Amino acid sequence: MGEAADLAVDAKALRTLDSLEPYAAAWFLAMVRERELGMRNDPRHDDLHAAARTVADKLETQLLELDDHKRTQGILFGSEKNVAWLLVNLWRWAEHVEDADRTARLADFTREHFLHDEMDSWCPLPVDNSPETFEFFPPCLNRAMTVLTVMPDQIANPWLAEFATNQSELSPIRDTPWSTHAALNFSRSFGLWTMYKTTGEPEYRKLYVDHVQTQMNEIARDQRTGGALDPWIAAFGVYAVGLSYGS
Numbered sequence: 001m002g003e004a005a006d007l008a009v010d011a012k013a014l015r016t017l018d019s020l021e022p023y024a025a026a027w028f029l030a031m032v033r034e035r036e037l038g039m040r041n042d043p044r045h046d047d048l049h050a051a052a053r054t055v056a057d058k059l060e061t062q063l064l065e066l067d068d069h070k071r072t073q074g075i076l077f078g079s080e081k082n083v084a085w086l087l088v089n090l091w092r093w094a095e096h097v098e099d100a101d102r103t104a105r106l107a108d109f110t111r112e113h114f115l116h117d118e119m120d121s122w123c124p125l126p127v128d129n130s131p132e133t134f135e136f137f138p139p140c141l142n143r144a145m146t147v148l149t150v151m152p153d154q155i156a157n158p159w160l161a162e163f164a165t166n167q168s169e170l171s172p173i174r175d176t177p178w179s180t181h182a183a184l185n186f187s188r189s190f191g192l193w194t195m196y197k198t199t200g201e202p203e204y205r206k207l208y209v210d211h212v213q214t215q216m217n218e219i220a221r222d223q224r225t226g227g228a229l230d231p232w233i234a235a236f237g238v239y240a241v242g243l244s245y246g247s
Contacts, residue, residue, distance in 0.1 A: 020055065020058075022059055022081070022086050023082075023085065025086075026085050026088075026089040026090065027089070027235065029056060029089045029090060029093040030089045030092070032051075032052040032093075033092060033096050034242070037096070049097075056102070060102065062086075063086055063087065063090065064105070064109065075139065075143060077135075078137035078142075079135045079136075079137070080135070080136075083113075084114075084139070084143055084145060085137060085142060087106060087109070087110065087150070088142075088145060088149050088150070090102075090106060106150060107150055107151065111155075114143055114147055119143070120163075128188070136180045138170075138191065141192065142187075145191040148194050148198045149194060160195070160198060164195075169203075169207070170192075172188075172215070173185050173214075174218070182218065182230075182233045183232065185214055185215035185218075186211070186212065186237050186239070186240040188211050189208045189211040189212050189243070190240065190243065192205075192208040193205075193240075208244070211240075212237075215237065
């Protein structure tokens with residue numbers, strides 16, 4: 001994964017860091033983290049560290065300054081403004097660099113805005129069974145991924161037990177004319193893998209594999225008929241497969 005992340009480093013793209021939208025900033029932090037983890041013995045492994053710290057500072061400011069309306073929309077919508085995607089990657093970066101102050105602030109944010117009672121009624125997992133209402137993130141699975149990633153086990157595990165009772169099984173999306181749903185199969189797997197790692201329940205692992213494999217098969221079929229793979233869908237796929245790499 002470190003080598004794959006290194007291949008994503010592009011001098012032209014790096015010149016645009018100051019103008020990154022939050023969605024892209026989250027991808028950048030994910031890329032730099034994977035690059036540093038996978039290239040520990042390479043002298044170049046931390047040469048993006050300072051840039052990532054600057055991006056993380058800006059992303060946290062943008063996240064914490066969201067007003068109530070934009071923050072709630074960002075939790076409940078599956079667009080590039082999805083708050084969970086920003087928060088999880090910012091958290092993982094903060095843990096990677098052992099930034100205890102940032103992780104504490106992000107934990108407070110998660111506890112206040114992802115765990116309040118109204119969110120349970122707005123975003124039970126069955127909502128994710130209506131993919132025509134989303135773009136490329138499943139908001140309720142992303143919510144679960146965030147709680148399980150950020151919150152300590154004594155809070156996250158009882159919450160998941162109740163959350164999971166309201167779920168219905170998600171089947172991979174097939175033969176959709178919407179290109180965004182190709183990424184949605186992959187992004188569903190992010191939350192499913194997190195739920196499997198938290199619980200050890202094999203059905204979550206099976207759903208993770210089903211979503212990834214279904215989309216890989218769809219991509220292979222499209223390529224056999226001359227179709228081209230959008231780079232952003234490939235990024236979702238690499239991220240999805242990387243979650244279980246070596247596990």
